């Protein structure tokens with residue numbers, strides 16, 4: 001990757017409540033730029049204080065109205081610009097992390113997981129990952145894919161996929177070459193997105209606070225899902241890449 005960190009911003013459609021109370025949209029996007037307008041407009045003597053503010057990002061995704069075809073960024077556009085490159089680099093041996101940040105209800109889950117009809121980045125990336133593994137014609141190359149899922153709650157690390165269902169605290173250690181790792185964290189083999197989805201659902205049941213519970217407790221619970229892709233060339237371990245969500 002030319003830049004190690006890329007930042008994308010996405011604006012979602014108004015929800016029912018916002019439509020009902022007549023909210024006004026103050027965000028516009030063009031190419032990689034995001035423009036914020038002052039809600040009071042710019043038609044009086046103080047207007048200069050309320051000039052629009054323009055910010056540049058690696059990507060600005062305008063997803064407010066799918067009828068505005070020339071501007072609308074759908075789920076596949078977001079994957080093509082943010083997910084595909086990460087996958088390509090993982091096959092070259094780089095580690096990668098896609099991290100969604102934003103206030104409650106801003107569209108993180110929709111962008112990352114999406115719905116059955118409108119798949120988000122994670123299912124698309126996993127489908128492409130397993131498709132690439134399945135289509136591999138090079139007999140000297142083989143791939144193995146495993147996943148881990150942990151929760152960090154009150155600075156304690158729990159294994160959400162522990163087959164024994166235990167709740168012991170795991171230790172974070174430092175490997176002299178690979179860096180920090182969680183000692184004893186289970187990793188389970190997967191061969192398609194459905195396997196991954198099932199393990200995520202199982203893991204979510206083991207979280208201290210239900211993932212859907214929006215209260216102050218849930219803000220202390222952080223779940224980290226990782227997919228570890230090991231590429232092996234005949235008799236030679238060539239690379240291990242890890243994705244974090």
Ligand SMILES: Nc1ncnc2c1ncn2[C@@H]1O[C@H](COP(=O)(O)OP(=O)(O)OP(=O)(O)O)[C@@H](O)[C@H]1O
Pocket residue numbers: 011012013015063102103104105106107108109110111214
């Ligand atoms: N780009 C989008 N297009 C259509 N609907 C969207 C979009 N983004 C979000 N939504 C809808 O907005 C609502 C809130 O989105 P979502 O649950 O993804 O937010 P979130 O940031 O994950 O919230 P939380 O932090 O509370 O989990 C959902 O009903 C979702 O379907």
